[in-house]
Amino acid sequence: MLEKVCKLARYTGSVIMKFYNSQKSINISYKSDKTPITNVDREANNIIKEGLIQINPNFPIISEEESHNFDIYRFWKDYWLIDPLDGTKEFLKKNGEFTVNISLIKNGIPVLGVIYAPFSNILYSSFNNNAWKEIKPGVKEKISVSYSEKNTPLLITSRSHPDKELNNYLKKIKNYKLKKMGSSLKFCLIAEGTAQIYPRFGKTHIWDTAAGQAIVTAAGGTVKTWTGDDLNYSLSSCSSFINSGFCALSI
Template identity: 40%
Template sequence: MHYSSLLPDVLKIADAASEKVLHVYQSDFKVRLKADQSPITAADEASHEIILNGLKSISQDIPVLSEEGADIAWGERKGWQRFWLVDPVDGTKDFTQRTGEFTVNIALIEFGEPVLGVVTAPALKEAYWGAKGEGAFKRDRTGKIHRIRVATPKEEVRVLASKNHLNPETRAFIDALGPHEMIQAGSSLKFCRIAEGHADIYPRLGPTSEWDTAAGHAILLAAGGTVNKLNGEPLTYGKEDLLNPHFVASGR
């Protein structure tokens, strides 16, 4: 599959979803709780519909798994060799707290590997994308596009941590790294910050779901980074259990 031919269309879909998400963000929106007690807003639902319809229009034969449409039985999913993995609004807490650090995530998974990813940050007016063999890119708030690459770490490693999920296990992991600078970021922007060379490592020793990480993971891989489980094996997708194991994302 030629990923470069898919990227422009996927970016357009993400931009359309981002526009709708930003419209809700700038309104007096209401927050509801789903059955698992996680928050949801009209932005999540509208973005899901735009992305689902958009992806079906460009790839009728590739199924879609979205956070807002995750009730697809394992008996059906386990046969998927290639599928889209979507988080319509990643960082709903950042959205409801109005920090601006929420994203729209679209990834393509092939045989467990994230091979294409698009992440847009509607409030920051930034977009990131990358694909296997194609490199990684950023569109800044002026509309200028830059090729991005992970950095060579300095003596003091720059460590990313979640603003909302810095637990004792993650704190202990970070302390064991020695001299470091702490950088905080929301949602999948943590992967993007490493991909563009603004940070070096992101340990996540807490719960995440596959749709939270896949798009940022694909971009980081395309920028020369890695995302591995604590045993050193690559983080993979398309499991029966949609929760990720603990992992470490890093640059060089």
């Protein structure tokens, strides 16, 4: 199943790149939270939903790009969780830092994660406590977090979501390197050992984090809230799709 999901993510990414490289204008509107959504987001959403139904029709699907009814969803223990185009702002800025995110949640835990970066043509995936990086289809290497006390840790933060709490957090850390990046690529850098700390204080949703968390934890890292708890993907015990602040670590 993982291989099929990876192929679906790559195909979706190829469609996104056709829009990205096109001279045609992108249709942009805004959600209630003032974040942008485009015709590309919707096209990617339709492709992934159709593909996942063919892969396994037994799992329902929750997508960032659709409305959500908790009265129905709260009874789902196993479901697909997708962000068809994570980093729409970065897509519109044309800086290449956007991804296709697909995850499978079972009993409140992300057990499968796929993140594809169409611009760089790199795919990250995880299942059954193993994580991989694919430079091209069929050629993948196992990845794991890494850190040496001899080296200065690389701290990676959001490019589009600065906040005061993050600035206060950075003041408390004496020795670090800093890199800003968009989308779920931040999780991927933690998982492959390039970066060591990804702190997040601002608002995120479960579709922003599920695939990344699956990959980081499979690679040996952790993703915890600031109180040391796991992020909650169990719909029966939460009232919204909004996450608590968290920190992804390789150390």
